[in-house]
Amino acid sequence: MPDQNGASNGARELTYAEALREGLRQIMAQDERVFLIGEDVGVYGGAFGVSAGLRDEFGGERVIDTPISEAGIAGACIGSALTGMRPVGEIQFMDFITISMEQLVLQAAKIRFMFGGKATVPMVLRTPAGSGTGAAAQHSESLENWFVHVPGLKVVMPSSPYDAKGLLLSAIQDDNPVIFVEHKLLYRTKGNVPEEMYTIPLSQANVVRKGEHLTVVATSIMVRRALEAADILAQEGIEIEIIDPRTLMPLDEKPIIESVKKTGKAMVVHEAVKTGGYGGEIVSRIVESEAFGYLEAPVRRLAGLDIPIPYNRTLEVNTVPQVQSIVDEARKLVNGQY
């Protein structure tokens, strides 16, 4: 398997969207059970262009445009998955997944358990989350933690093109329903991606950058922002260790706990609203573990404000963590200001 920098043969630069598309194309060519279904995934290529060209390649029967029916999309995925297919659904914006909730939470998540383990629902529901596009309160949600709270669902959140492709291929091959949360601002970001089909196991956290002074657990776009912050902090002699859980549920907590034992300080960064967000789970895992005794400072959460995403550009930027706010928070933690 190639390493994370795509160092093996065949790696080249792709955007996050292209990496996802390549993964979809490869698995569709290989596995006839896989099909795409969602609003405008066909000729339009998906609202963010992820499935561009796939309808030409695989036809309208396997790249299915739906009416505006999010409960229907989720249900179509569940029903076909239950009967032998491997559907990949798309919910155009994560906000609209609220309309799919019954099917996902009460059906997809529970069918296997309620049926005594005798059924599987191997589906993936891809959806873009996040703010930063000026699309305001109903098109900017980050709702991943809602699904973390539902046993039976897996929640995956890739932060780089390399992870996007490898995690998507794993998710499609996984026998459980997977909520696959992408980020609008990541679609055009670039990184090395091997051409070959490769998988990144679900529930395997990634130490993105090594450091001695502070453990920073970040998800999705906040991994990128944390990496930028790390460069700035490094100039001041502060080395942060960045860990990306990649799969939020089920979580691979060990690398986080080991890291905190080493650094003695931790913070979590995510875009979603702070209260009731995933950061609370990470903090709990740390303080419940043997890492507790190693802590030298309070564990901090840097997250979205407890407000809907505002339209105005300046307000929007100030609603969620940015590179500078990560730098400031990390500096304060490391310098013992908490």
Place this chain on the structure above:
Amino acid sequence: MQPVAVDELQKRGISTEYALELLTKMMQIRAFEEKAEELFALGRVHGTMHLSIGQEASAVGLSSALDSRDYLLNTHRGHGHCLAWYGSSPDLMMAEFMGKEAGYCRGRGGSMHIANVDTNNLGANGIVGGGLPISVGVGLTIKLRKTDQVAVAVFGDGGANTGAFHESVNMASIWKLPVIYFCENNQYAMSMAFQRAFNIEHISDRAVGYGIKGITVDGNDLLQVHDAAVEAVARARAGEGPTLIESVTYRWKGHSKSDKQAYRTRDEVKEWQEKDPIRRFSAFLGMSDAERDDMQAKARQRIEEAVTFSENSPEPDVAHIMEGVYA
């Protein structure tokens, strides 16, 4: 004015002045949309927007049958309906579009959420079908308070395929609520053509399934829309329940800011541009091209003033970012 026009307007109790007012509204909507597109292209606004150019008669025809006591539930493609609504200000709309504190929603909502609660404009909606269940509640208020108000819920052809549509229209029907379901069938829901998303000829055919009256009208003909709306309003005020109006029209522009429009042809767009609702109504009124262009220029001027107003109004202050979440 042409004699036929005089007749047709008189029949409906529409004065010449009011007819010109309606035309002015259509022209202001067009000018607003053109300006919105320009500001976006110049990078002076961010986010997205859904332009209603080509659909002006639909918005103005509908509002012309309603008055200031009535309620509006609007869609994402809502600039037109908002401008056509009673007591609406192009200045405050433009300020909201530009994200300013003076805007209808203090710059918090933007294009997709423009509301003016003071005038019963209960807002545009970022969620397709999002206003439909709410319309049931508004209808209930009216019914319980025994007023003679009417609520109108605007949605697109795409909105008619949401689960919310089914639940809402049925509830409004069984309780005979004074709600008008106004479906703007502009032939596409984003890239999804009407023919691919429906197995029926007219969306109004669905009315039968809910036991209500349904009608399809030429949405580019202001008076046809007006007539259907007047009838639906009378039915609602008389306690006879909801009506489903399908207003057949076409959006000239892409779905939103970034749409390559691979799902339709240029010829199709051109064909519909021939049915320009503004040219149709001005020709019907017997206006010359020069008179029409002069009026359109004035409408553009009014929108320029709205831009100036917006540019001079302050940005929201970050210090107040936490405001407005809870009452």
